[in-house]
Amino acid sequence: MDTTRKPRHAARLTVTAAVALALLAGCDENGQFALPMPNGKSVATTAGSTKSTKLVERDVEAPEVFSATDQGLWDGRPSLGGVWVAHPDVTEPERVIIRNEANGKFVIGALFRKERDLPGPKLQISSDAAAALSILAGAPAPLNVTALRREETEEAAPIDESATSPVDAPAQVSETALDPIAAAGAAIDAAAATPVAPPAPKPETPRQTSSLAKPFVQLGIFSIEGNANRVAKQMRGAGMVPVIKQSEINGKPFWRVLVGPAGSKSELNNLIKAIKAEGFSDAYAVTN
Structure with a gap:
């Protein structure tokens, strides 16, 4: 007989019972799940209550x-x-x-x-x-x-309706879903059977490549993307690394062709000189 099964079984019953009690205790008199707050109050979670904004x-x-x-x-x-x-x-x-x-x-x-x-x-x-x-x-x-x-400016981020809106109940509901004890036990078994993936490495913070306030050189602004691409190709042929940035205003897109960033003032001056030698006499330094 395996003498380790009884302690493990008892521990599992203790954990699942605790999870069930926590689930039941989190429900208010209306059957909604409530989250504990630091001041002792609880707030019932409802669909669409989470708002998010982003800077654009x-x-x-x-x-x-x-x-x-x-x-x-x-x-x-x-x-x-x-x-x-x-x-x-x-x-x-x-x-x-x-x-x-x-x-x-x-x-x-x-x-x-x-x-x-x-x-x-x-x-x-x-x-x-x-x-x-x-x-x-x-x-x-x-x-x-x-x-x-x-x-x-702040702009409201789109809300994932599938994550916040209630969905129709399935035609068949398993006994495990109705029994919180069984559901907790199934979750423990699934966690034990699923290998834990190692945490993803944190992305490296890009290094600051220039201390200049305006390290890029702008060659031009184009209303046709193909023209911007041709200028960028010309710059690559001259040994420079161009960047094409697309923006939009009043629903109309435009493309800017930049070269850089320059690491120093002398490098920036040499870059402007080389670009003007390619025929872009109006090239000038910009922030980005």
Whole structure:
């Protein structure tokens, strides 16, 4: 006779009885399962009571940074750098939304400084901007240009209805499900039979590769993904590592091509010099 079975059987009955008592004690007079609170109170769990939020980054208009409404012109020449607009009052490059007030179309692009001695309207646009806004070469159009700023906002995370909503009762319910003692014993047996997987290794924290405030170089903003991919391919051919970042505003996507990050100021200057040598004379340093 195995003398170890009786103690083990007695221990199992003790554990299962304790689990059953805990399950029964956790039910209130309405039959709902209640969770103990630190102050001695209990709160009944109900479907949909858990709320979750997450932080998302969005581009918002910042007219206090820059805003101009004037005639815009494309001179008809093809231009590099994707979607951009130039204005004589610009002090630093900015990301902007460009609207064609004649047809309601808009596009996201970069804003640069325009030389004051150039003839024509104050706003000069690139060939990609003209195509996105349906502006013909040499035909001025009323444009509004407003700076954009990125900010973090809270957004409600989607709730998994399958995890919170009640489901229909099954057609057949086993005796084990109705008997808390049997259910607890089955859970103990399942835990003993299932091997415990080793904990997954924690992901390594990415190392800080640059101490610069603006370690990346932006080549351009594109309204067509294929154009961004072609520029990235050109940069790879020149021995640089490009990054394509997709964003969206008012339901319209756009793609930015970046190179970096640079580890030092001298490396950043050399990177900008190399990119401008590839024809992107308006490339400038950005945060990310």
